[in-house]
Amino acid sequence: MKIGIDKIGFYTPHIYVDMNKLAVARNVEPEKFTIGIGQDKMAVPPITQDSVTLGANAALEIIDQADKEAIDFVIFGTETGIDHSKSGAVYIHHLLGLKPNARCVEVKHACYGATAGIQMAKGHVALNPESKVLVIGSDIARYGLNTGGESTQGAGAVALLISANPRIMTLENNSVSLTADIMDFWRPLYSDKALVDGKFSNEQYISFFQKVWEKYKEETGMDLEDFEAMCYHLPYTKMGLKAMRTVLEDASEEVQERLKEHYRVSTLYNRNVGNIYTGSLYLSLLSLLELNDDIKAGSRIGMFSYGSGAVGEFFSGILEENYKEHLLVKEHKDLFESRKEVTVEEYEQIFEKTLPTDGSNIELDINEDSATICLSGLTDDMRQYVNKMR
Incomplete structure (x- = not known):
């Protein structure tokens, strides 16, 4: 039985800051951001968006009535x-109007959470072939103003519908994982900003990729030429390329050029959103699938997932016939084009707006937020969400 990705949805906030302008404001050469880490725009979440609303908005565009029943x-x-x-997941279940007889859980392991969710979903569908599982990777990367990690912030969500007989991609069963207890990136319970050892994290990302890739080759007998493209978790778009370059010399020049060009296409969405943690790998996959003009059905796509702390995994999928027909290319083009640029000063003001932590009630103005699903405030320590379509 084929099991894999039947639909993919995506959402990012309606405002962004230009990385060239952020660089100038931080007295940094713009090329350090646009070329050095490979970022052009950074999504800025207003106070009316959080990980729940981002995830719900991503799922909203792909879920129809038949899906709600399944x-x-x-x-x-x-x-x-x-x-x-x-x-x-419980909030999202309610905001989407899903049937009551559904399990709902939240999965956490840094940027690896959505991948863990997909593997869980595959097992569930294998046992329940008529079922569909909604897997969401949704995050707001937040390091702080004027910090070393500021340029790798971002916000957004990717929603994936996992089912039997998928229309976009069948996920293959071969996968290799690796776990090690390291402190390359973490966020203590008392902090709303992440802590990171950047150099160490980059080294571990590359090391994890090399180890799982070598083990994958050993177990499957496959090599680079068996893959049309490879997608990576992208905390910034140059990170995956650094890892890929360490193994490219094993392939012919033709294979190297193909993988590098498809890698470039796979980064285009991420370049204009920034880091979305759990959703970053799948935003890269979406970018590749929607923006390529030559990848045919039957092609194998490799995927490297990495969550600091750390867990890494390499796995793959095979594209289905007419997969392009089931992607929302126009909708996502419109989403990007409808976004509004904010100045660096406006971005800083938005960043500093936070919800009260002392039990105070607050009502938020959702009229300026173009999203269908928004956070409208806090009442008696309970978040209030609104689906404007209801």
């Missing part, structure tokens, strides 16, 4: 959850 499992991968106890 979805019996919602897996919410995030490292920016909004409650230590209640799962964000």
Whole structure:
């Protein structure tokens, strides 16, 4: 039985800051951001968006009535959850109007959470072939103003519908994982900003990729020429290329050029959104699938997932016939084109707006937020969400 990705949805906030202008404001050469780390624009989440609303908005564009009847499992991968106890998946379940007889859980392991969710979803569908599982990777990368990590912030979500007989990609069963207890990136419970050892994290990312790739080759007998393209978790778009370059010399020049060109295409969405943690790998996959003009059905796409702390995994998928017909290319083009640029000063003001942590009530103005699903405030320590379509 084929199991894999049947639909893919995506959402990012309606405002962004230009990385050239941010560089100038930080007295940094713009090329350090646009070429050095490979970022052009950074999504800026207003206070009316959090990981729940981003995920719900991403799912909203792909879920129809038939899906609502079939979805019996919602897996919410995030490292920016909004409650230590209640799962964000429950809020999303309600906001989407899914049937009550569905499991809902939140999965956390840094940027690896959505991948873990997909593997769980495959097992569930294997046992329940008529079921569909909604897997969401949604995050807000937040390091702080004038910090070393500021240029790798971002916000957004990718929603994937996992089912039998998928129309976009069948996920192959071969995969290799690796776990090690390291401190390359973390966020203590008392902090709303992440801590990172940047140099160490980059080294570990590359090391994890090399180890899982070598093990994958050993177990499957496959090599680079068996892949049409490879997608990577992208905290910034140059990171995946650094890892890929360490193994490219094993391939012919033709294969190298093909993989590098498809890698470039796979980064275009991420270049204009920034880091979305759990969703970054799948935003890269979406960019590749929607923007390529030559990848045919039957092609194998490799995927490297990395979550600091750390867990890495390499796995693959085969593209289905007419996969392009089931992608929302125009909708995502419109989403990018409709965004509004804010100045660096406006971005800083938005960044500093946070929800009260002392139990105070607050009502938020959602009229300026073009999203269908928004956070409208806090009442008695409970978040209030609004679906404008209801």
